[in-house]
Amino acid sequence: xxxxxxxxxxxxxxxxxxxxxxxxxxxxxxxxxxxxxxxxxxxxxxxxxxxxxxxxxxxxxxxxxxxxxxxxxxxxxxxxxxxxxxxxxxxxxxxxxxxxxxxxxxxxxxxxxxxxxxxxxxxxxxxxxxxxxxxxxxxxxxxxxxxxxxxxxxxxxxxxxxxxxxxxxxxxxxxxxxxxxxxxxxxxxxxxxxxxxxxxxxxxxxxxxxxxxxxxxxxxxxxxxxxxxxxxxxxxxxxxxxxxxxxxxxxxxxxxxxxxxxxxxxxxxxxxxxxxxxxxxxxxxxxxxxxxxxxxxxxxxxxxxxxxxxxxxxxxxxxxxxxxxxxxxxxxxxxxxxxxxxxxxxxxxxxxxxxxxxxxxxxxxxxxxxxxxxxxxxxx
Amino acid sequence: xxxxxxxxxxxxxxxxxxxxxxxxxxxxxxxxxxxxxxxxxxxxxxxxxxxxxxxxxxxxxxxxxxxxxxxxxxxxxxxxxxxxxxxxxxxxxxxxxxxxxxxxxxxxxxxxxxxxxxxxxxxxxxxxxxxxxxxxxxxxxxxxxxxxxxxxxxxxxxxxxxxxxxxxxxxxxxxxxxxxxxxxxxxxxxxxxxxxxxxxxxxxxxxxxxxxxxxxxxxxxxxxxxxxxxxxxxxxxxxxxxxxxxxxxxxxxxxxxxx
Ligand SMILES: Cc1cc2nc3c(=O)[nH]c(=O)nc-3n(C[C@H](O)[C@H](O)[C@H](O)COP(=O)(O)OP(=O)(O)OC[C@H]3O[C@@H](n4cnc5c(N)ncnc54)[C@H](O)[C@@H]3O)c2cc1C
Numbered sequence: 001x002x003x004x005x006x007x008x009x010x011x012x013x014x015x016x017x018x019x020x021x022x023x024x025x026x027x028x029x030x031x032x033x034x035x036x037x038x039x040x041x042x043x044x045x046x047x048x049x050x051x052x053x054x055x056x057x058x059x060x061x062x063x064x065x066x067x068x069x070x071x072x073x074x075x076x077x078x079x080x081x082x083x084x085x086x087x088x089x090x091x092x093x094x095x096x097x098x099x100x101x102x103x104x105x106x107x108x109x110x111x112x113x114x115x116x117x118x119x120x121x122x123x124x125x126x127x128x129x130x131x132x133x134x135x136x137x138x139x140x141x142x143x144x145x146x147x148x149x150x151x152x153x154x155x156x157x158x159x160x161x162x163x164x165x166x167x168x169x170x171x172x173x174x175x176x177x178x179x180x181x182x183x184x185x186x187x188x189x190x191x192x193x194x195x196x197x198x199x200x201x202x203x204x205x206x207x208x209x210x211x212x213x214x215x216x217x218x219x220x221x222x223x224x225x226x227x228x229x230x231x232x233x234x235x236x237x238x239x240x241x242x243x244x245x246x247x248x249x250x251x252x253x254x255x256x257x258x259x260x261x262x263x264x265x266x267x268x269x270x271x272x273x274x275x276x277x278x279x280x281x282x283x284x285x286x287x288x289x290x291x292x293x294x295x296x297x298x299x300x301x302x303x304x305x306x307x308x309x310x311x312x313x314x315x316x317x318x319x320x321x322x323x324x325x326x327x328x329x330x331x332x333x334x335x336x337x338x339x340x341x342x343x344x345x346x347x348x349x350x351x352x353x354x355x356x357x358x359x360x361x362x363x364x365x366x367x368x369x370x371x372x373x374x375x376x377x378x379x380x
Numbered sequence: 381x382x383x384x385x386x387x388x389x390x391x392x393x394x395x396x397x398x399x400x401x402x403x404x405x406x407x408x409x410x411x412x413x414x415x416x417x418x419x420x421x422x423x424x425x426x427x428x429x430x431x432x433x434x435x436x437x438x439x440x441x442x443x444x445x446x447x448x449x450x451x452x453x454x455x456x457x458x459x460x461x462x463x464x465x466x467x468x469x470x471x472x473x474x475x476x477x478x479x480x481x482x483x484x485x486x487x488x489x490x491x492x493x494x495x496x497x498x499x500x501x502x503x504x505x506x507x508x509x510x511x512x513x514x515x516x517x518x519x520x521x522x523x524x525x526x527x528x529x530x531x532x533x534x535x536x537x538x539x540x541x542x543x544x545x546x547x548x549x550x551x552x553x554x555x556x557x558x559x560x561x562x563x564x565x566x567x568x569x570x571x572x573x574x575x576x577x578x579x580x581x582x583x584x585x586x587x588x589x590x591x592x593x594x595x596x597x598x599x600x601x602x603x604x605x606x607x608x609x610x611x612x613x614x615x616x617x618x619x620x621x622x623x624x625x626x627x628x629x630x631x632x633x634x635x636x637x638x639x
Contacts, residue, residue, distance in 0.1 A: 007447070007450060008573055008574060008577065010447075011568065011573045012570070012573060014451075018567065019567055047569070048567055048570060049569050049570040049571050050570060057571065057574075062569075062571060062573075062574065063570070064573075
């Protein structure tokens with residue numbers, strides 16, 4: 001057993017801390033108000049080979065591991081959760097399925113531009129009538145003689161406005177028994193029939209890109225099937241396992257950022273003639289925050305470590321995501337409480353963390369769904 | 381072209397200094413590359429990109445200094461040398477360190493065309509090591525440079541002199557010390573970080589160097605380490621101007637003892 005980061009992991013942590021403080025933090029409050037997408041930051045991250053962080057160098061990636069990915073997402077989210085989710089979705093929903101299920105040809109064609117930052121990665125699973133029940137997809141794909149024709153729509157898809165292509169799921173029919181099944185496809189976003197809008201007025205994560213996608217008789221070549229025909233359901237379950245480590249790390253980062261602000265404020269704020277950090281009530285709040293964050297981070301690392309060891313990590317990914325997201329909600333709530341009235345005001349930042357944190361209890365499987373998964377995994 | 385950067389691992393400038401038994405405590409402290417030395421590393425990398433060559437990073441310090449060397453390798457340096465001083469009981473001062481650097485350079489097969497040092501270390505702040513080393517090596521040195529251009533053997537330098545710029549023309553081999561404003565050090569890239577582990581790092585003990593214990597023994601002694609006095613609350617003097625002036629003079633004389 002060894003809880004120490006490797007040399008590479010700690011160098012990546014140091015890099016991400018500095019990069020986030022110097023490049024990401026300065027515009028975060030403004031982006032929260034304007035909703036402007038962090039293009040510049042993504043470009044700078046691409047230059048450092050961060051956009052392919054944990055994929056092999058032969059595809060333009062950085063050759064680092066999942067723990068490093070979790071560290072990177074945490075550090076970004078500590079200062080700007082919108083940048084955190086953009087990056088997490090790019091890596092774990094955009095790059096990962098192509099790396100995991102793509103042919104060598106597809107990896108060359110699609111994974112390389114993702115790793116080099118030429119395109120952002122996106123993954124279209126959720127639909128207006130298929131959310132938690134993602135297998136209930138109503139988007140259909142019909143196989144023609146020399147292409148597939150896709151018809152339907154997707155909602156809440158992160159990054160799609162800035163993606164040159166994305167992978168998405170559609171229902172297909174088995175040729176052998178005509179059974180309904182799910183298949184994943186790689187769909188270029190610039191072709192006829194694809195339209196992408198980002199008009200949501202969101203609670204938080206304002207400068208991340210969340211889109212609706214409409215697919216009207218979209219024709220794609222036969223070799224754009226991702227993985228096996230009919231295997232789409234299994235594939236997205238595997239993809240989401242990895243994605244949950246990203247959301248867990250994002251939640252830890254948000255919680256850490258809010259906690260640091262609360263600790264600092266508590267030390268500075270004087271009421272009844274002394275710093276409120278000298279009040280035991282406030283101290284206990286901060287102690288609980290620190291404790292919960294430590295536990296959440298340790299578990300995110302454990303899930304990431306299992307993935308890096310090629311061990312099964314479905315249950316652990318759900319536990320880390322569920323626990324960390326609820327920690328983030330509690331910590332941000334208390335961070336506002338410690339700030340009193342100022343906590344409710346934009347200038348003191350914690351209200352942004354509070355709004356951003358909520359998504360971590362919803363995206364990539366709600367807390368209810370995580371509990372279902374854990375229950376199933378423990379044999380209920 | 382062969383570049384050598386002499387680098388020191390120092391306290392993170394964000395760390396709070398804590399004294400324990402009259403010494404600065406290193407417990408749970410983060411260490412970084414001395415910020416001025418980081419300019420030196422960055423400049424060496426830029427010059428290598430222009431002129432080709434190889435960059436060696438040299439440090440004298442404890443085992444943990446390896447981390448600073450790896451960071452410099454991740455930025456783009458080629459190899460590193462660590463002279464370990466962990467077992468040394470005697471104190472080292474600027475004289476000892478520059479002697480050790482000199483001895484370590486003698487061990488290397490390479491002849492360095494350009495040696496870059498930060499102009500000072502943020503912890504001790506002596507600004508002596510670079511110039512002393514140049515003296516031992518019998519090569520010219522220019523301190524606190526903010527620009528360097530190399531053409532063949534000729535070197536044009538700019539240095540900041542109290543708001544003005546001094547232009548200096550000299551030649552290789554040369555030692556320069558680097559000042560803020562020279563460049564903006566890069567972030568290491570992920571491939572840089574991943575490759576850093578595979579780059580050569582040579583370790584020396586002092587015994588491995590052809591140098592006597594005597595020649596590195598410190599020429600100065602540290603007598604006491606203390607923190608600056610805590611800032612007191614300000615006082616507002618009352619009364620007529622005359623009374624205020626009288627009271628001020630009295631306080632400066634009796635309390636502050638500055639007049
Ligand atoms: C900002 C943002 C970004 C997103 N990015 C992406 C993306 O990139 N790609 C993508 O595919 N999707 C994305 N999503 C969609 C997200 O994954 C879904 O919103 C989420 O899975 C929940 O689905 P739903 O919204 O349809 O809620 P529903 O499934 O309708 O759930 C409503 C409520 O019912 C509960 N519920 C539903 N079923 C059960 C059950 N069986 N047992 C107990 N409770 C249940 C839920 O937990 C929830 O509380 C994003 C969403 C947001 C808000």
